Amino acid sequence: RRSFLTTGATGLGGVAVGAAASALLFDDHASTPAADLVTGLGTTAVATPFPHQAGISVPARQQSHGTVVAFDLVATASAGQLKTLMKAWTAAIADLTAGRVPAGSSEATDTTALGSGPCSLTITVGFGPSLFGKAGVSPDARPPELAPLPAFGTEQLDAARSDGDLGVVIAADDALVVFHALRTLTRAAAGTATPRWIMSGFSRAPGSSPDAASTSRNLMGQLDGTNNPTPAQPGFEGKIYVAADAPTAWLRGGSYLVFRRIRMLLDSWDAQTTAEQERVIGRHKDTGAPLSGGTEHTPVNLSGQNPDGSLAIRGDAHIRLAAAASNGGATILRRGLSYDDGLKPDGQPDAGLLFLAWQADPNHGFIPVQQHLTRSMDALNRFTTHETSALFAMVPAPAADGYLGQALLE
Numbered sequence: 058r059r060s061f062l063t064t065g066a067t068g069l070g071g072v073a074v075g076a077a078a079s080a081l082l083f084d085d086h087a088s089t090p091a092a093d094l095v096t097g098l099g100t101t102a103v104a105t106p107f108p109h110q111a112g113i114s115v116p117a118r119q120q121s122h123g124t125v126v127a128f129d130l131v132a133t134a135s136a137g138q139l140k141t142l143m144k145a146w147t148a149a150i151a152d153l154t155a156g157r158v159p160a161g162s163s164e165a166t167d168t169t170a171l172g173s174g175p176c177s178l179t180i181t182v183g184f185g186p187s188l189f190g191k192a193g194v195s196p197d198a199r200p201p202e203l204a205p206l207p208a209f210g211t212e213q214l215d216a217a218r219s220d221g222d223l224g225v226v227i228a229a230d231d232a233l234v235v236f237h238a239l240r241t242l243t244r245a246a247a248g249t250a251t252p253r254w255i256m257s258g259f260s261r262a263p264g265s266s267p268d269a270a271s272t273s274r275n276l277m278g279q280l281d282g283t284n285n286p287t288p289a290q291p292g293f294e295g296k297i298y299v300a301a302d303a304p305t306a307w308l309r310g311g312s313y314l315v316f317r318r319i320r321m322l323l324d325s326w327d328a329q330t331t332a333e334q335e336r337v338i339g340r341h342k343d344t345g346a347p348l349s350g351g352t353e354h355t356p357v358n359l360s361g362q363n364p365d366g367s368l369a370i371r372g373d374a375h376i377r378l379a380a381a382a383s384n385g386g387a388t389i390l391r392r393g394l395s396y397d398d399g400l401k402p403d404g405q406p407d408a409g410l411l412f413l414a415w416q417a418d419p420n421h422g423f424i425p426v427q428q429h430l431t432r433s434m435d436a437l438n439r440f441t442t443h444e445t446s447a448l449f450a451m452v453p454a455p456a457a458d459g460y461l462g463q464a465l466l467e
């Protein structure tokens with residue numbers, strides 16, 4: 058009798074407590090102490106995939122915790138201060154992602170993550186449209202792709218929790234490691250920039266599922282990420298990363314991040330039948346298979362029909378309207394985080410998706426897809442509200458002796 062704990066995946070999800078549990082979960086002949094199964098999680102460091110920053114398509118498996126933070130420059134911030142900040146962040150990120158106490162703080166004063174390894178920490182930094190025109194950054198240097206996003210129907214945006222001069226995505230397999238990185242960057246910014254908003258979310262813990270490569274679920278209970286582009290697919294680099302010969306020289310190797318806090322109206326969602334929920338998305342909830350047939354990764358057949366001649370994937374189904382084929386090839390890499398922030402004042406869950414979409418150009422990515430979802434009345438719109446929005450040009454990885462954003466700032 059074997060349990061999935063002996064198949065090679067870490068067995069966090071199968072670990073239960075007590076004697077009955079070990080009888081249930083462990084191989085009769087090869088029982089393994091639970092603690093050993095997650096060894097290695099803390100010591101894992103993510104190498105920078107030059108010329109890209111880590112945290113976009115690397116690591117392939119999303120870390121289990123993440124915080125997205127926007128900073129605004131203080132009104133008096135000078136060009137020199139901005140440059141100094143980017144140098145300080147570059148050095149801190151190199152230390153933190155290697156699991157070292159950042160230079161400038163000592164183990165005596167900075168004990169927050171003492172004893173923790175890097176836990177696959179990645180920190181990804183970018184510039185918002187509002188940076189241009191401040192701290193010596195010329196408004197003319199702003200690429201056309203970094204124009205503020207257009208207004209979309211059906212959104213109810215909170216301006217105070219949207220936008221920002223600098224955007225940072227911090228992710229790791231441990232919430233304390235993420236928090237420590239946030240505090241370190243915030244301290245380094247003192248006098249130059251202050252946090253404008255901070256939002257945190259989570260993804261599946263490594264090992265919580267016996268199949269580490271399987272798709273994880275969002276708070277609506279759907280497999281989310283099935284039809285994401287993958288680095289192995291032809292054209293992936295060009296769709297997600299700014300090309301090596303792109304006109305905006307300082308952003309070559311970078312990527313654009315569209316961030317949306319999308320609240321899920323979970324009480325209304327839960328009141329639907331499973332069949333209706335499946336029609337809203339166009340996929341089965343349990344397996345993730347498209348309603349046009351097959352299994353989870355069977356290509357979607359948008360013209361497939363039911364026996365009665367109706368479309369298998371309804372006209373307003375989310376995957377029909379969001380598909381690249383329905384949007385002139387527009388492609389995004391979605392790496393969302395679930396969030397659960399308790400209750401809204403009306404007692405409804407304040408929960409949903411911190412939606413992160415990565416692309417080489419938002420005009421061939423998020424913008425046309427979101428316009429289509431809005432104008433063609435995506436069936437999912439009835440169960441979601443976009444509450445905040447931000448766009449950042451995420452810069453390329455710094456050269457070995459350089460710093461983040463150097464090609465723009467020097």
Ligand code: HEM
Binds near residue numbers: 280
């Ligand atoms: C696909 C959920 C918002 C773009 C999917 C799928 C689910 C899903 C379950 C099918 C599985 C998959 O391929 O990942 C959600 C939820 C959302 C949301 C719960 C909000 C809370 C958005 C937004 C966009 C978007 C705002 C872009 C503007 C896409 C794309 C696909 C997709 C491009 C793949 C379609 C395909 O090619 O088959 N989404 N989504 N989604 N979604 Fe969303």
